[in-house]
Amino acid sequence: MYHTYHVQAIIERRFKANSVVSRPIRIYRHRHLLNEPQIASIPATIERQSGQEMQYCISIPESKIPFGSKFHAKCYFSPLSKNLSLKTVSVSVLENDSLQIDATAAESAMHGILKLNSNRTSTLFEAEHDFSNQIPDTSLIANDGGDGDIPSAEWPLSLPVQLPESFDFASQSISTSIIRISHELVIQAHFWNTETDAPILIQERIPFSIYMTPAVIGDDGTIHGQDLESFQSYENAPPAYGRHKCDAIPVEWASYLNQLSAERARMSSEQCFQPAIGSVSCVPIAGVSLETEPPAYQFCAT
Numbered sequence: 305m306y307h308t309y310h311v312q313a314i315i316e317r318r319f320k321a322n323s324v325v326s327r328p329i330r331i332y333r334h335r336h337l338l339n340e341p342q343i344a345s346i347p348a349t350i351e352r353q354s355g356q357e358m359q360y361c362i363s364i365p366e367s368k369i370p371f372g373s374k375f376h377a378k379c380y381f382s383p384l385s386k387n388l389s390l391k392t393v394s395v396s397v398l399e400n401d402s403l404q405i406d407a408t409a410a411e412s413a414m415h416g417i418l419k420l421n422s423n424r425t426s427t428l429f430e431a432e433h434d435f436s437n438q439i440p441d442t443s444l445i446a447n448d449g450g451d452g453d454i455p456s457a458e459w460p461l462s463l464p465v466q467l468p469e470s471f472d473f474a475s476q477s478i479s480t481s482i483i484r485i486s487h488e489l490v491i492q493a494h495f496w497n498t499e500t501d502a503p504i505l506i507q508e509r510i511p512f513s514i515y516m517t518p519a520v521i522g523d524d525g526t527i528h529g530q531d532l533e534s535f536q537s538y539e540n541a542p543p544a545y546g547r548h549k550c551d552a553i554p555v556e557w558a559s560y561l562n563q564l565s566a567e568r569a570r571m572s573s574e575q576c577f578q579p580a581i582g583s584v585s586c587v588p589i590a591g592v593s594l595e596t597e598p599p600a601y602q603f604c605a606t
Contacts, residue, residue: 330471348510358383360506362491364465365532368513371476372469372520372529377489379461381506386457387499390435394492395463397429399474402484428474428487429465465489467514469527477513487514 309331315323349363361380369375377395403422411417468474478485488511495504522528 348512350508350510352508354504354506356384357388357497357504358495358506360493362508362510364489364510364512366512368515369467369532370517370520370530371474371514372467372527373532374464374466374529375532377463377465377491379459379463379491379493381459381461381493381495383457383495385497385499387497388495388504389457389498390438390459391494391496392432392434392436393461393463393494394430394432394490395465396427396431396490396492397465397467398488398490399426399428400424400484400486400488401426401475402486404482404484428468431463431465433461433463435459435461463491467529469520469529471527474514476516487512 309329310326311329312324312326317323347363347365348367349361351361353359359382361378363378365375379393381390401422401424405420407415407417407420411420475485477487488509491506491508491510493506495506496502497504520527520529
């Protein structure tokens with residue numbers, strides 16, 4: 305943990321010692337508070353071809369993943385040679401921490417440095433899947449040599465990824481002048497060429513961000529991870545137009561509303577501008593509605 309936050313309350317007393325109460329807090333950076341357009345989530349996808357041997361596509365559902373949640377990495381491998389077979393696929397999530405602070409005067413004088421840097425990489429999740437005994441999907445593609453159809457193996461995979469549900473093992477993504485925490489998903493696919501008897505490694509990295517959301521925080525402050533698909537229905541969308549409801553008016557305002565009604569009835573027969581008195585301005589009344597559809601300005605006052 306690089307830094308902590310506390311809320312401190314102080315009661316000052318004239319003839320006694322001050323009473324001080326301090327409580328630790330956490331500051332979360334929610335995805336909707338970022339200064340970026342509110343657009344639909346876009347999957348992070350990598351599509352490449354490895355030489356003349358393999359075409360592949362690797363993707364994750366979103367580039368921003370809630371803390372402690374579970375999601376699936378989609379992988380699709382299509383070899384260009386019939387001699388390739390899939391052995392294993394490993395999935396890992398890495399957290400890269402970078403800390404940069406100002407050097408003290410003594411350190412600057414002794415070592416001639418202005419900044420102190422500290423970098424650390426930790427593994428948040430790691431899993432290896434064995435596909436050596438799995439029969440791949442095959443499709444028939446035409447052979448240009450006219451020798452008939454050659455079966456081409458294809459591997460569509462869905463690999464589960466579980467982020468840690470404890471602050472002791474993971475942090476949310478952040479980037480400041482002092483602290484930078486980033487995350488990336490690493491996919492390593494090991495193939496074997498049966499003709500040349502040589503291994504082939506496909507490795508890709510997909511950067512993503514881990515953010516905090518109230519949906520995963522319990523009343524006791526613990527994290528309750530969920531599947532990423534469940535967050536699509538969590539967002540609180542506004543109600544439909546026909547279901548909008550007016551704010552409830554307190555009972556003690558009843559007499560005040562009667563006065564407003566009388567004032568409005570009087571003002572309806574007069575003009576809001578009187579040359580002998582001067583101009584009048586409309587005053588907004590917050591939380592008071594005399595009609596089912598506003599205007600926000602309810603009455604005119606002199």
